[in-house]
Amino acid sequence: MKILKLTIKNSSKKVVREVEFEEIGLSVIYGNVSKPNDDKETSNSIGKTLFLKFVDYVFGANESSEIVKSDIHGWFLEAIVKHNNSTKNIKRILGNSDIEVDGEKYTLNEYKEKFQIERSLYSKQVFLKQKNSLIGNRSEASKDDYIALLKLLNLSTVSDKTNDYYKVQNDIKEITKLEKKFVTFFNGTEISEIEEKIFLLNKEIDEKEIKLQELEENISNLQISKEKQDLMDEYADKNYAIKLLQADYQKFRIEKKRLSRAVDELTDMDITSSEIKKLYDKAAFELPDLILRRLADVEKFHENVFLDRKKLIESKLSEIELRMTELEGKIYTLDIELHKIANVISENEVYKESISLYKDITDSLQNLKYEQGELSKFESLINERKDEEDKLAIKYTELKQTYNDNQDKIEEYRNFIYNLIPNIYTEDVNAYFSIILKNRHKRNRPLTVDLSLTGDTGEGVGEVRKILIDLLILKFNTLLELLIQDSSCFSGIDNRQVTNLIKLGHEIGLKEGKQYIISLNDYQLNKNDKTAVQLVKSRTKLKLDENDKLLGFNF
Structure with a gap:
């Protein structure tokens, strides 16, 4: 994704700035300002950094309340971008999270998804202030810094294994x-x-x-002992016998209950002929003498059968009760004997x-x-x-194997940076770039990136090292199509090296078909390098000074 044009409009939709960018190579936001007396001071008050932040917003950056103050809420950023060889019109209202693409509204997350914007990668090619470490904005590079760097250097397999290692750590x-x-x-x-x-x-x-x-x-x-063993056997025999007796006793108890219920039912069924006659008398119905005689005969027959059955059941009941009494006695005797044997055994x-x-x-x-x-x-x-x-040991072995498999690429990057140095320094200076796999450790991160410069490097060597990493990524990454550097990235570097670095960035942009967008202060340019002065002049897209600030007022 590239930015071709950015227009800034105020809340009344009046155009405040309109800037077109080169599609490949250098585009400069030039600050016509003098060098501060104190090296720690900056000259960003004219709006160079703010403008680059607006460019960053087009690439899906979150809005910063420190930068986008209420004074410019409701202002418009309108951009033309190129994505997959197609141009899109982007509109973002400051103070409003929604973004329009060709008139269609998107949330910020939807916008980033639409254009496959991975902000962790852009953090390695968009710099609005000096880096605090060789590869990131933190003084100690984080896991995300290393993962993004490896991905941009086409070391995704190393990146994946490193990420796995980090997770276990x-x-x-x-x-x-x-x-x-x-x-x-x-x-x-x-x-x-x-x-x-x-x-x-x-x-x-x-x-x-x-x-x-x-x-x-x-x-x-x-x-x-044998005596105790005999007691144990006797205890087992008697215990078994008492269980059999108890089972028999329960059977007799159930039979007794059944027979007693049968006697009660027979008693309830007994009715004489005289009682039947009384029932008819009560109903005022006179029975013939023949009927009365037959009732008496039936009564006598029934009485004989009833009494016989009742006597039989009662006889069985007496027998069961006798057996139950005998069983109770035997059970009681066995129970006493069992307790005696148990006491002996327990002793x-x-x-x-x-x-x-x-x-x-x-x-x-x-x-x-x-x-x-x-x-x-x-x-x-x-x-x-x-x-x-x-x-962790397994993950380290996998990472080490992948790391070793990519040594040819790392060597290519080492040679690239080495060959850049003569274009930056006239003196005898050497460079050595390395991605180092450290020994396995439970806490220490597995990889480190180093870039050493030896020789007469002069001032600002630390910042030169950081910019060389940026140029390395610009050259070899296939995921992003631009590098953005604020003028603060060049602070502390001799203007001769600044100028040479800018020329290298431009050449890489031209060769790789990528944009190199920078802001630059007048004092940072080596005026003795006529070629560079002409390049910057021809590629300057916006020129600001104390009398012509970005938004037309102090902000």
Whole structure:
């Protein structure tokens, strides 16, 4: 994605600035200002950095309340961009998060998705202030800095493996934090000491569980004297006999209940002929004498059958009750005998000692397991950390293999930077670029990027090193089509080297078909380099000074 034109309009839609950019090579925002007396001072008050920030907004940057103050809320940024060989009209209203593309509204996230804008990558080619480290805006390069750099240098396989390695390192870091919190409950005891405590505790529990198992077997198969063994056999026989007697007793009890219910039902069914006659008299119905005689005969027959059945059931009941009484006596006698035998057996000293020891070990084991439960979470943390450390070793091996597989590319980048140096310094200066894979470590990040310059480099060598990395990415990356540098990126560098770096950026842009957009102060340009002066003059797209500030007023 490239920016071809940017128009700034005020809230009344009046054009304040309209700037067209070169599609390839250098485009300059020129500040016609004098060098500050204090090197720490800047001359950004005329609006160069603000303008580049507006350009950055076109590339999906979040709006900054420090830069976009309420004075310019409602102002318009209208841009023409080129994306996939097609031009698009972009409109962004300052103070409003929505963006229009060819008249269609998008949220900022939708806008970035539409144009495949990955801001972490743009942070490696859009610089509105000096970098604080060789590859990023933080004093210590972050994981994101390394991942973005590797991706832009076509080292995606290394980037992926590095990212995997970082993830495991971060997991170990979080687990270690939890371990340290846990240690505070043990009055600052060292983790290694707690690990030792857990190990010994587990061993003690294992030993006691084995001892308990042996005791259970001994108690179950206790070797007692012949007399005691006979008692055990007698106890088992009598115990079995009493269970049989109790079963018989229950059967008789159920049968007794059934027969008693049958007697009660027969009693309820008994009715005489005289009672039947009374029922008819009560109903004022006179029965013939023949009927009365037949009722008497039926009554006599029924009485004989009824009484016979009742006597039979009652006889069975008496027999069952007698048997139940006998069984109760036998059960009672056996029960007494069983208790006596049980008392004798329980008095066996070996048995009693085994039971006592079993109880002591059980109580001790219970206390140990409680302590084990308290330590189990910490033990799981330790095991999880060790698993992650094993995984880290595997990830390091994978990263190292991938790193070694890409040495040809790294060597190409090293040679590229080495060959740039004669175009920057007239003196004998050498450069060595390296991406270094460090030894495996649980915390230290695996990669580091270094660029050393040796020889008479003069002032600002640190900033030169940073810009060389920017030019390296501009040359070789296939994901972004521009490099933006604010004039502050050149602060502290001799203007001869500044001018040479700008010429190199322009040449790379032309060769690779990319944009190189910078802001530059007048004093930063080497006026003795006529070629460079002419280049900057021909490529200046906006010129600002104290009397012609970007927005026309102090901001």
